[in-house]
Amino acid sequence: MTFNASSYVDPEFGSVDRRIFWSPEIYELELERIFARSWLFVAHESQLEKPGSFLTTYMGQDPVIVSRDAQGINVFLNSCPHRGNRVCFADSGESRQFTCNYHGWAFGLDGALKRMPKMGIYKATPGFRMEDWGLKRARVASYKGLVFANFDEAAPSLDEWLGDFRWYLDAVLDAEDGGTEFLPGGATRSVLNCNWKFPADNFVGDIYHALWTHLGGAEPTLGPHGGVKVENERSWHVSVNGHGWEFNDSFYGNAATMGDREVLRYMRSRQEAITKRLGEFRANMWGSVASSTIFPNFSFLPGYFTFRTFQPKGPTRTEIHAWTLVPRNMPDEIKDRFRRGSMRTFSPGGILEMDDGENWEHSTAVNAGWVTRHQRLCYAMNPQDEMAETGLAGNVRAGQLSDFNQREFYRQWMKMMDASSWQDIELAPVAGPAAEAVE
Amino acid sequence: MNASASTRPDYSTYPRLTMAEARDAARQLIAMRGAGSTVDDVRLLSLQRFYAMEARLLDEERYQEWYELLADDLFYWLPLRQNRHRREGGDGADPDAMAFFDDCKADIAVRVGRLASGLAWTEDPPTRHVYVISNVEGFETGVAGELEVHSTFIQYRNRSEHDDATIVGRRRDLLRIAGDGYMIARRLVLVPQSVLLTKNLSVFF
Ligand code: FES
Ligand SMILES: [Fe+2]
Numbered sequence: 001m002t003f004n005a006s007s008y009v010d011p012e013f014g015s016v017d018r019r020i021f022w023s024p025e026i027y028e029l030e031l032e033r034i035f036a037r038s039w040l041f042v043a044h045e046s047q048l049e050k051p052g053s054f055l056t057t058y059m060g061q062d063p064v065i066v067s068r069d070a071q072g073i074n075v076f077l078n079s080c081p082h083r084g085n086r087v088c089f090a091d092s093g094e095s096r097q098f099t100c101n102y103h104g105w106a107f108g109l110d111g112a113l114k115r116m117p118k119m120g121i122y123k124a125t126p127g128f129r130m131e132d133w134g135l136k137r138a139r140v141a142s143y144k145g146l147v148f149a150n151f152d153e154a155a156p157s158l159d160e161w162l163g164d165f166r167w168y169l170d171a172v173l174d175a176e177d178g179g180t181e182f183l184p185g186g187a188t189r190s191v192l193n194c195n196w197k198f199p200a201d202n203f204v205g206d207i208y209h210a211l212w213t214h215l216g217g218a219e220p221t222l223g224p225h226g227g228v229k230v231e232n233e234r235s236w237h238v239s240v241n242g243h244g245w246e247f248n249d250s251f252y253g254n255a256a257t258m259g260d261r262e263v264l265r266y267m268r269s270r271q272e273a274i275t276k277r278l279g280e281f282r283a284n285m286w287g288s289v290a291s292s293t294i295f296p297n298f299s300f301l302p303g304y305f306t307f308r309t310f311q312p313k314g315p316t317r318t319e320i321h322a323w324t325l326v327p328r329n330m331p332d333e334i335k336d337r338f339r340r341g342s343m344r345t346f347s348p349g350g351i352l353e354m355d356d357g358e359n360w361e362h363s364t365a366v367n368a369g370w371v372t373r374h375q376r377l378c379y380a381m382n383p384q385d386e387m388a389e390t391g392l393a394g395n396v397r398a399g400q401l402s403d404f405n406q407r408e409f410y411r412q413w414m415k416m417m418d419a420s421s422w423q424d425i426e427l428a429p430v431a432g433p434a435a436e437a438v439e
Numbered sequence: 440m441n442a443s444a445s446t447r448p449d450y451s452t453y454p455r456l457t458m459a460e461a462r463d464a465a466r467q468l469i470a471m472r473g474a475g476s477t478v479d480d481v482r483l484l485s486l487q488r489f490y491a492m493e494a495r496l497l498d499e500e501r502y503q504e505w506y507e508l509l510a511d512d513l514f515y516w517l518p519l520r521q522n523r524h525r526r527e528g529g530d531g532a533d534p535d536a537m538a539f540f541d542d543c544k545a546d547i548a549v550r551v552g553r554l555a556s557g558l559a560w561t562e563d564p565p566t567r568h569v570y571v572i573s574n575v576e577g578f579e580t581g582v583a584g585e586l587e588v589h590s591t592f593i594q595y596r597n598r599s600e601h602d603d604a605t606i607v608g609r610r611r612d613l614l615r616i617a618g619d620g621y622m623i624a625r626r627l628v629l630v631p632q633s634v635l636l637t638k639n640l641s642v643f644f
Binding site for chain 1: 519540640
């Protein structure tokens, strides 16, 4: 298909062609140009502590197995090279090998083909080499507990891909000694009939919707119309390579809507130590009114500490997989409060999440209309967005009520969709550690 | 705080379970496998009547009346289902794992509060519900006035033009006899889907 992404996205003024949320051809190209060559989140190291532990997930629509052997974490396709059958059907577990149900080919924890029934026949087959028929491996790299994988050999490193966004990620990944973990018991998973970009775009920069969408969910814990308070004072958008974080400096603003005083008391008790560790500016990002997306489809909410992937399942179908991340050293009692608090707010049964999915589904479904589909969507809020005088790394803009991060998200989307190889995609230069404190 | 905020209920005063009590309740639900002697037919009929009435309250979104059926020490649990190999124990519900509902009565009050706020746009125009309750079995627990009851349900929702969702599942309840009726003290909701094939659970089971 001849496709020119820059005719679909105007990141300067801020408008986006709706066909990118609907067209099967564009979706196919996204699988190739976005998902098959981006670093995609696959696991948290705490899910794979012991050699032999594994989980299954997706990279784009490609099913993968993530497993730990004595050497480290491996990621490979969950599809047998013999006749293509899915090899592992469990969500997670422990195993010494993966044996395909169809003819019994067996693969090691690194995906290598180890044996099969009637192996002698293959051994005697001219040109057949066991090492040619393992499960296809992806590159693997991690950042402070988060494991990412990439199927493109030409892609730059994970560190280059995250760039200066790493410094901000430390506000949730490195706030406490001992690192972080995912709460045990797997992911909450649910299906939405929407294009995957709507939730990713919502998390990358759309605090605006919370003022309206979440009124009903916020009322019981925050009071009638007392809802989420969003000011453009002391708040920011930061964007790096399409990854974005919108936030204020409220320290536990998001956490407050869980309605659990013990959680707030605990967070307050940690404020001084975290400030010492991260500096005041980043410490205030720990649980503040904020949301973030790591391009393309990995998002989180500080405060609730819900981490989620928006797994593409077709142009109009997305599966949400969500976990809760906590500092490893947090007392068990508080971890349990976060488990229940994040579930009650941001799970399919959560009083805040319940109001989101419907919006994304209908923003997608209306594009069945040919005329509707040919209207552009408005991403023009706060176009002045002056570079904030923070001295911080990345593209930092003042104010939380802005479409800045969303415009940058679609700019990255456009760059990757137009580029036939990584040689044509330029990432932001890494400025290195930013100033420790901002007044 | 604005003036109207002072009229909102103080949920911190609502009935709660401690973390230990909730975990005990979860373990009790896991252990409820219909081991007691079955209740007599008169009792069974009254249980069926109770569930039909409860289903009707939920059909008609009479949430406050439904809330009155909940005991103060309620534990209401909808655990995750996972695909695990049989050799690893298969899919046993884990009291310490993430869940879709892991609620005490105060949490249900918050959920009812959302629905009653008039601000939950995704319920306006209203959802149309049908609950079908079947396979009701009652067992003695050995505790006077308490019954273990198993049932199955189909919960069908439809709203707007084409939005529809069907959740089929199984419930295990611990009921307390209260006059002619019952109070729900524990409820385990087992939904077979490991990936929830619907966008939300803005509904009770
Ligand atoms: S398809 Fe896997 S062994 Fe044949
Ligand atoms: Fe939202």
